[in-house]
Amino acid sequence: MGVNMYIKFSIVIFFILAFFNTINAQEPNFSQYGEIDRQVKKTPDSLSNNIMRLHHYLDSIGNDDQKKIRAFYMWIITNIKYKDQVELMFDKNMLFYMGSNNCSSPVCVLKKKKAVCEGFSKLFQFFCQQSGIEAYSIGGYISKKGVLQDRATHSWNVVKINNEWRFFDLTWAYAILEYTGIKRTTNEFYMVSPYEFILSHLPLVPMWQFLDTPVPISVFNRGDEQINKYLTETQPYYNYQDSLKNYNQLYPVERSIKTAHDIYLTNPSNKFNRAIEYFRYARIVLNSQSSLEIKDLEELIKARYRIKIAMVLFRETQDVSSQLMFLQAQDVLLLLENWIQVTRSKDKMKS
Template identity: 30%
Template sequence: MSSYRFLSASWLATALCLSANVSAHDVSEKQRAAIDAHALATPSEIEANSKSLATYLVQDLHSDTEKVRAIYRWISDRITYDVDAFLSGNVQSMSSAEVLQKRVSVCGGFSALFEELATQAGLEVKSIAGYAKSYGTVQGTHFEKPNHAWNAIKVDGEWRMIDATWGAGYVKEGKYSKVLSETFFLAPPEQFVFSHLPAEERWQLQRTPHLSQQEFEALPLIQPTFFHNDISASEAWNTAKKSDFSGSFVHTFDLPYHVAAIQLAPLEYQLKLDQAYQFKINTEVFEKIALVQSNLWIEMGRQEREFSINFSSKIEGELQVMAKKYGEAEYTSLLAYELRP
């Protein structure tokens, strides 16, 4: 437990003001859908070389964010992660042209192709080498050398981080799932550093204090879906700083991005018996949300789109927050905890 105590008071003080700028480079859902549709409809003949591809992707787009989005969406759809090379350790360096031709690569190829397309589109971009808590990483893993590559890109005069590899899918139980992730698209630096540490400190862009490699390795592991439901980076840092933090965050599940907004919920995995906890979840997708423990179902109160409840329990064991969509009978898991004395 003591390995988490490096988080100083300055971390918390700075973290509390982070959320104001988290969405500074967002595009609207309508804009994003239009850009995505444009990228996904790229004709095959346009994809023959990076120059024609980049020109097509950013045509009629004006802001840096829009252009970055088009490139990110195309790569996440067209390029597949080479899980066999990763698991076997037989990783070969590939140029951006080779990745464009073969459509399969590991992280170095993803970042090289993203850099090439962004450069062709007139954007300022860098490939970043560093340490990442990827598939197979366990709590406290020590990295002997950098094990991942991603990109830094300048958006409206500000450097931001983007990981097209993790944006295209993830490896679980030795198999690759090709699922778009929004978590690594222009992620706030304070969020990104939970899983990515640049080898060069100057590319730690967070306004909170920079981390050493040892401090990064001591951070709790997060699942790729952890930030999908609007869990804030500031609340995550706040939780990790608690004196009684067990070292594990709440378990999340592989749900579409923004299906629900977790406005208030405990972020630690281990909860205490007889202690009061508040839950508040905003969603337009789910008709009912319940807390489930053993055979006990407790429905959350609802007011328009907001579900809320004050909860405490005397029962040890697993607790899940589950939700049911309109017109469906089955419930879906949103969050999972463990209750202990």
């Protein structure tokens, strides 16, 4: 090897080593969490009955965002149990159907100490946001069946740490801890990079991948090799930072409509989650209008239109969950119809 070739080779090796050192520096150092985890284990049981007091205690354990996040994460996976609370509910038209008694709101999850994946992720999001840490609960696909899936079945979190986006799956961490009893095994789904996380978790819409080359569901379903090939060969074309900024500027009702539209563009087969977003839109409008002395007739009519679309989509899906949601959508429609009639009557009286 000549001198010039040796110098070039040395420079290449230097940059490769520097690159990997940079990556390793960005990865969490789990050895630093020993004291945090021990303090979390000592959390008084009495605090778990008050979400704000519990947050204040866990927040005080860490002296920086990363340690606070660790405290939230460990408390949840060691104190909240995964349980899908399914029950039989009677309906005169259907004789009976399977219903769910699961709750996802942080207060409800804390009260029951039981939740499914959405409850885990919502509670973690709440703790992070209360500490001023940007965090989101994300729904998406996890299985790779080789075909387009018709709905998202899982929820997880993404958190901004040191100006980087990192992923957390508390439900899977809980499951591994429950199965193995070994605490360190939970770290597999703690603070994972977007490029690693996409191998097992695909968000409903591209923005939540936090990648400049979002992976399509058709590629995701073909497995790790095809995902990595796509990420390697595809030129950057997506600005998730701008998308997130625009999303955060929207009102909650606008977010639901946008998400429904993006779900359709990403996976037209997914009627269920699109219907859920229309249902959510109608509920937000209904709740906000109910508290107003003077109702906005136009908003109520828009909500009625969306809930009717949701009902059609739930009917087209025709499984137990969709049937349950259809009945709930019916109730929302009746309330909207009532407010529309009352508002129109008042408008006539005024004229």
